[in-house]
Amino acid sequence: LKSIAVMTSGGDSPGMNAAARAVARTALYEGVHVWGINDGYHGLLEEDMRELQSMDVGDIIQRGGTFLGTARCKRWQTPEGRRLGHENLVKRGIEGLCVIGGDGSLRGAQLLSEEYGFPIIGLPGTIDNDVWGMDYTIGCDTAANTIIDAINKLRDTASAHRRVIVLEVMGRSCGWLALVSGISGGAEYILVPEEKFDLEEITSSLAAAYERGKRYILIVVAEGAAKGQDVCDYIAKHTDIETRVSVLGHIQRGGAPTVIDRVRASQLGEQAALALISGISGVVLGYSKGHVVSVNLYDAVNNKKKLDPEYLHLAKVLS
Numbered sequence: 001l002k003s004i005a006v007m008t009s010g011g012d013s014p015g016m017n018a019a020a021r022a023v024a025r026t027a028l029y030e031g032v033h034v035w036g037i038n039d040g041y042h043g044l045l046e047e048d049m050r051e052l053q054s055m056d057v058g059d060i061i062q063r064g065g066t067f068l069g070t071a072r073c074k075r076w077q078t079p080e081g082r083r084l085g086h087e088n089l090v091k092r093g094i095e096g097l098c099v100i101g102g103d104g105s106l107r108g109a110q111l112l113s114e115e116y117g118f119p120i121i122g123l124p125g126t127i128d129n130d131v132w133g134m135d136y137t138i139g140c141d142t143a144a145n146t147i148i149d150a151i152n153k154l155r156d157t158a159s160a161h162r163r164v165i166v167l168e169v170m171g172r173s174c175g176w177l178a179l180v181s182g183i184s185g186g187a188e189y190i191l192v193p194e195e196k197f198d199l200e201e202i203t204s205s206l207a208a209a210y211e212r213g214k215r216y217i218l219i220v221v222a223e224g225a226a227k228g229q230d231v232c233d234y235i236a237k238h239t240d241i242e243t244r245v246s247v248l249g250h251i252q253r254g255g256a257p258t259v260i261d262r263v264r265a266s267q268l269g270e271q272a273a274l275a276l277i278s279g280i281s282g283v284v285l286g287y288s289k290g291h292v293v294s295v296n297l298y299d300a301v302n303n304k305k306k307l308d309p310e311y312l313h314l315a316k317v318l319s
C-alpha cells in the first residue's frame, strides 16, 4: 500500500487535529504517502485534497477544531455521490481512508466500504461519546471539562442568589456529557434522553429541599431530554424560587484539547494508519476500559450505545 488519506467529518471535536496529525506522521514514518481531504465528504466530491508533509500537521496538536475543516454533505447520502467519491480516491492512487467523525460520518464510511470494498478505518470524533462498542470518543473529555468549568462558575452565582440553575448541555440522543458533567459538577438533578423523568416530582422535591435550607440547586439537562428553558419555566411557574437557565451551546465544541484527548487521539491516529497499511479494514478503533479496541464498522453504526448503568446509579445516590 503506497498511499492513504485522512478526513474529518460531521461535528468537530477537540482532538481531531491530534488524530489527523498522528495518522499523517505515522504514514510518513512508514514510508506511505498521505493525503488530507478538506471539509469531509464535501471535499472528497469537490476534489479538495492535497498530499501532506510532516510540517503540514505541525503546530496543531494543541488546537481545537480541525485544520482539515469539516462539513456536512447531503450528496454523500446518494449512491451517485459515493461513486464519485470512490473515483476521486482511486484516480489519485489512494488505497485506504481514515474517517474521523461521529455516528453519521462513520455510517457514510461504512457505505463506501460496503459498496466498493474500499479499505476504511473509522475513528470516533465527537464530543457526545455516543459510538457503540467503546467508552470514549475523541473530544468528549475536553467537552466535559468545559461544562465543569461552566458549572463551577454557575455555582458561585447560584449560591449568592439562592437560585435554581438549569444548565442545558449538548447531547441530542445521548446523555453521556450531561451525566458525567452532572456527576463531577455535583448536580442535584441530571436529565438525559435515555431515562424518563417527572418534572412535577423534581419540582416538589427541590421546593422541599429549599424549605430545609438548601441555598441553591443545579440541574443539568441534555438537550435531547428537554429544553433548558422549558424546565426553567416550569419550576418558576410552580414555585417561588428564582430560577435561571443557561444554554452552553457551541462553547462545548471548542477549546484546547485536554491531555486525555490529545494522548488518546494520537494513539488512535497511529493505530488507524498502521491498520490501513497492514491491510485491516471496515473497523472503528476506539477505547474501552483504557485499551484500544477494534469494533466492526457495521456493528458500530447499527447499534445504539447505552449509558453506563453504574454512572446512572452513582448519579442517583450522590444527588
Ligand code: ADP
Binding pocket: 009, 010, 011, 012, 041, 071, 072, 073, 074, 075, 076, 077, 078, 101, 102, 103, 104, 105, 106, 107, 108, 109, 111, 126
Ligand atoms: P456526525 O458525523 O458528527 O454524526 P452527521 O450526522 O452530520 O455528523 O454526518 C456527517 C456526514 O456524514 C453527513 O453530512 C453525510 O455526508 C454523512 N452521512 C451521515 N449519515 C449518512 C448516511 N446514512 N449515509 C451516508 N452518509 C451519511
